[in-house]
Amino acid sequence: MDSSTTGKIIGVNGNMLIVEFESAVAQNEVGYAKIGDVGLMAEVVRIRGRLADMQVYEDTTGLRVGADVEFTGDMLSAELGPGLLTQVYDGLQNPLPQLAEQCGFFLQRGTYLPAIDREARWDFTPSATEGDTVTAGDVLGSVPEGIFDHTIMVPFAMNGTYTVESIANAGSYIVEDVIATVKDSQGRSHDIRMLQRWPVKLPVTAYAERLRPTTPLVTKGRIVDTFFPVAKGGTYCIPGPFGAGKTVLQQLTSRNADVDIVVVAACGERAGEVVETLREFPELTDPRTGKSLMDRTVIICNTSSMPVAAREASVYTAVTIASYYRQMGLDVLLLADSTSRWAQALRETSGRLEEIPGEEAFPAYLESVIAGFYERGGVVKLNNGETGSITIGGTVSPAGGNFDEPVTQATLKVVGAFHGLSRARSDARRYPAIDPLDSWSKYGSIVDEEQLTLARRILREGSDVGQMMKVVGEEGTSDSDFILYLKSEYLDSVYLQQNAFDAVDGATSDERQRHVFEVISEILKASMGFKDKDSARRFFHEITQTTKDWNRVDMDEKEFTTIQTKLESMVSEVTKNA
Amino acid sequence: MHKTYHRVERIAGSVITIRAKDVKYRELAEVTSRYGSSLAQAIRLDEDEVSLQVFAGARGVATDAKVRFLGETMRVPFSDALLGRVFTGGAQPRDNGPALDENPVEIGGPSVNPAKRIIPRNMVRTGIPMIDIFNTLVESQKLPVFARAGEPYNPLLARIALQAEVDVIVLGGMGLKHDDYLIFRDTLEESGALSRTVMFVHTAADPVVECLLVPDISLAVAEQFAIAGKRVLVLLTDMTNFADAMKEIAITMEQIPSNRGYPGDLYSQLAARYEKAVDFDTAGSITILAATTMPGDDVTHPVPDNTGYITEGQFYLRDGRIEPFGSLSRLKQQVNGKTRDDHRAIMDIMVQLYSGYRESLEKQSMGFRMSEWDNKLLKYGERFEKEMMDLSVNIPLEGALDLGWEILADCFEPVETGIKSTLIDKYWPGNKDETEADTVTEPETEEAVPA
Ligand SMILES: Nc1ncnc2c1ncn2[C@@H]1O[C@H](COP(=O)(O)OP(=O)(O)OP(=O)(O)O)[C@@H](O)[C@H]1O
């Protein structure tokens, strides 16, 4: 494609331009709209004849009709290579700390910095040898990046089969140094560098096959792992009204999840929340590695007051970075907060293009766009037989907290698990406020199925009794129903609810979940007898208190066994009466 | 130098369209016709057609109106001379003072780089126990008051402004009733706070486009003060009027509405304003308190709903009191661990007991028999409402905590509160010896940082 294509602005409406171009341009091609010397990045979103509609990733104040647009010949792409980890980027992959050094307090439009440090040196160890046959995604060597062996691969964009002509010796290189030369089937040579680029809106497919997600991804949240599990390579969503705890839940998951890499996409939400992650992660230790949590984290941050079109790009930038690490055989978790803001960005663009609107003015293609995004999650078998995964968890912020709206509904159609937060539970401070009756998951739990079925039944029936009791009062409720109700409340308070601020209770390992859940299942199963309702209530109050104490004790401590024994003997007291 | 045009092609709502060349997007123009002149802004360029939003509205604009482009975008003069002054939404003097034009600064400027923000850490004292104890306001927080029309949200904002220890107060009034504006002015004047206040007031009688400018102008001025190291409190009232002004204009521009007539970018528009709240790395801060009236007292209405998704909590004002339920300061954990060691315990237990009171009240109204415990709660609830919730109560945090202990001691035994024994020993009025340490369980208090 001729990269010198230029155009002229003939219309400006918000962040949308109409540009008249001369030679060929491509859908989704990037161009720069000029204000004096400054170029504002924009993307072609529609082409009609010689006119291209372009959405600008910046504020368009000051643009004029007649101003130049320089097309780049490329689609919006992410830079991939060593040095992505620990970075904080905006939606277009501008490194924010470096931007702050250059521009001060405020973001300055038209300033774009390289995403990956061009001067940093990396210790390269080759693993491919001359004469090897390689395709996109194959390993050529590796460099240490923090706690990982970062593999250097044949760029994903290289179609076809190549022969390695030469490969760099072990040594220290910058990302733009040539580390290998390969020859294509026509005999042409191609240089390969550590740095590669990939268009963010296209999925990376340089793998052998997709597999079914079956391995649980342990988040250390009990209600999630036990009741509504997420699998490595699976997808899930967290819809909930404002203030119900979506962001806190994702923050906890980003700390505790049993994965190699976490990509956090703060998409159209509060800047203050990102700042918390930004300032706290470097201080926190990752229990898996003993290193700073930041070492396994990449933050993409396009908060609510940053340009809307870049917000739309941010989730794609995030998933592209996630794909890159997946290709190294790592398990990556992508957390996007909030996908509704991204959908709203689509709506704004669609409105400016005057497309025929669908429900609540969202574009008709909303569903397929959401589906396409979640489809980029998955477990894959790589060319070398290893597996890698991307798990995607997105929050949804439904208007009025009502799940019956286009974004929630479109998301529910494609994800593998649904963690619906309820206003009633967050008001009652029952955190995490995941509704145990509404939510679901298609993935396998870490606990015994039979125990789980019993627990679910008790939650459901207990809630029915609770509803009924509101009408008929305790007097009108049978003793056995009342005990059922107390059992469900017990399960709720000691297992579903979790105190995020307690070091032990806040993160429960899978081993511990299995152990505790078994003990609790026995309690739920036990038939109990009480003198009257008051003594039943008192008993459950006591075991609740004891179990909560138990939750706060480390599993390795002697007290853990002591409390468990006490709990079991308390229960055996009342089963005698049954 | 700048071109002047004399022919208006179309007029609709507050938007006029002319044919003009070389106009910058968002450039200002002066539109003059028989009935006077007004600023206008280019909001759409389409080849040689320029659509201008006329700040004073298009009423009376003639097809031969004179349109002169000014070559610049909307700015507001910034200097200390703003303090003590009152302006319109278009930044023209509303008092009898002189017009200002020095040092114009851009309005609606770019966002702060998240990397330059810091975690908020200072409490803003208001003397209102429902805020100071239960939902502490934090410097750089953005927080709306959700209320039905008719609730005293403006007096509440005025009072917080007076008591808060801030350097500068910026009041942005949108669709403000003239009386309310006078109340703000008089309250601030009487207490001597007017000299550190600047007001941008759009009243219900003023052109709707000026309503749209108020938040941007107010926040641009606040930003300048903050960069100069000042702690600034911005009051925006009523943001629902701002949203309605956006709706009105979007509809005249034939934009496709998304929800109850509001434009699809309502969230982004509101967020662009609220996100100006900031604590700068090495300078001052902006705290934003807004009033958001809830049409039909419905929190799921698009304006309060979108606001809730943007702000860091909300205060519900109902029957003249800040409701303890639903009200939330999401930043309170950042500061309430550093005030006094009993702060979190008092906060937790008093709300818990108050919720017990509400339940007892409901039982009572359904004709159920009141137990001894119910009676204790009823006594407690009445004192709590009168001495803590009433907005006329004005005591510093420490005094309010002491009062909390006194109310608890008047109504309950120490063990009934579930407060941990070390705090009971330290603070329970009078009878320290009665505490039974071994039956006391520790309440679960929130802590600042998850481990
Ligand atoms: N697990 C939890 N433990 C304790 N408090 C919590 C928990 N989750 C949420 N909260 C409380 O609720 C508040 C709001 O939570 P959060 O910010 O996660 O809500 P959200 O659903 O992301 O809201 P929004 O849609 O407005 O962003 C927090 O500031 C905190 O006070």
Ligand SMILES: [Mg+2]
């Ligand atoms: Mg959130």
